[in-house]
Amino acid sequence: MKIATWNVNSIKVRKEIVSDWLREAEPDVVCLQEIKCVDDAFPKKAFEDLNYNVLVHGQKTYNGVAILSKYPIEDHMIGLPGDKSDDQARYAEIVVSGESSPVRVGGLYLPNGNPAPGPKYDYKLAWMDRLYDHAAGLLANEEPFLLIGDYNIIPHEDDVHDAEAWREDALFRRESRTKFNRMVHLGLTDAYRALHEDAHQYTFWDYQAGAWQKNNGIRIDHLLLSPQAADLLTGSGIDAHVRGWEKPSDHVPVWCELNA
DNA sequence: ATGCCCACGACACGTGGA
Numbered sequence: 001m002k003i004a005t006w007n008v009n010s011i012k013v014r015k016e017i018v019s020d021w022l023r024e025a026e027p028d029v030v031c032l033q034e035i036k037c038v039d040d041a042f043p044k045k046a047f048e049d050l051n052y053n054v055l056v057h058g059q060k061t062y063n064g065v066a067i068l069s070k071y072p073i074e075d076h077m078i079g080l081p082g083d084k085s086d087d088q089a090r091y092a093e094i095v096v097s098g099e100s101s102p103v104r105v106g107g108l109y110l111p112n113g114n115p116a117p118g119p120k121y122d123y124k125l126a127w128m129d130r131l132y133d134h135a136a137g138l139l140a141n142e143e144p145f146l147l148i149g150d151y152n153i154i155p156h157e158d159d160v161h162d163a164e165a166w167r168e169d170a171l172f173r174r175e176s177r178t179k180f181n182r183m184v185h186l187g188l189t190d191a192y193r194a195l196h197e198d199a200h201q202y203t204f205w206d207y208q209a210g211a212w213q214k215n216n217g218i219r220i221d222h223l224l225l226s227p228q229a230a231d232l233l234t235g236s237g238i239d240a241h242v243r244g245w246e247k248p249s250d251h252v253p254v255w256c257e258l259n260a
Numbered sequence: 261a262t263g264c265c266c267a268c269g270a271c272a273c274g275t276g277g278a
Contacts, residue, residue, distance in 0.1 A: 009277085061268055112276080
């Protein structure tokens with residue numbers, strides 16, 4: 001089972017490039033972030049034509065997530081629990097049937113948090129606390145699950161081209177990384193880092209200042225696996241070449257393969 | 261030392277991204 005995440009930065013603009021990548025990579029489950037449209041405006045049919053079932057949690061202009069699945073969606077949930085007043089569309093979750101157990105896939109778009117400090121940063125940290133609580137609750141089921149998406153977290157100095165320039169940024173500052181590490185220490189596995197020791201492998205390159213050409217990137221899109229999912233992990237990768245395609249997103253797809 | 265680029269909404273540039 002190949003499972004991927006991709007922040008597409010508007011599905012309206014990226015419909016063709018996403019379809020091209022789906023045909024090339026043939027993932028079974030894909031979590032998309034920043035679709036930037038309401039449910040009805042999501043190009044559902046384009047992906048149904050490629051044999052995907054579609055779950056959309058949209059929002060006008062900002063945010064919005066969706067999940068595409070070649071497997072039937074046995075169960076689903078919209079929105080991250082823990083704050084009923086939060087109206088930003090940043091989380092959706094599905095359950096599909098693996099060979100020997102259900103596999104749960106949560107797709108997330110974690111708040112950027114800049115400028116930090118400030119109310120936006122407070123919202124980011126509070127959102128991370130809610131994600132932590134949700135992960136802790138799921139761990140009690142002792143089943144394979146994945147929490148994947150745009151975490152907007154640079155976990156380590158090896159995951160950024162210029163650590164000093166990012167030191168005080170909401171994506172890299174100490175408190176952000178501590179909260180991310182707290183999730184990892186619950187027993188979750190960073191699927192890319194678990195299989196690749198090479199430093200400076202990125203998932204995002206800014207549109208500005210020739211960041212892609214200079215390889216000035218950051219690794220902020222992650223797949224965190226429960227112990228039961230990590231036991232099934234056979235591969236992972238970053239499809240960086242997609243950043244060089246025509247009209248690309250500033251993020252690229254990141255994926256893992258499970259023996260499930 | 262700063263802005264560079266891109267998408268959105270709805271026309272002009274402000275907001276948000278990271």
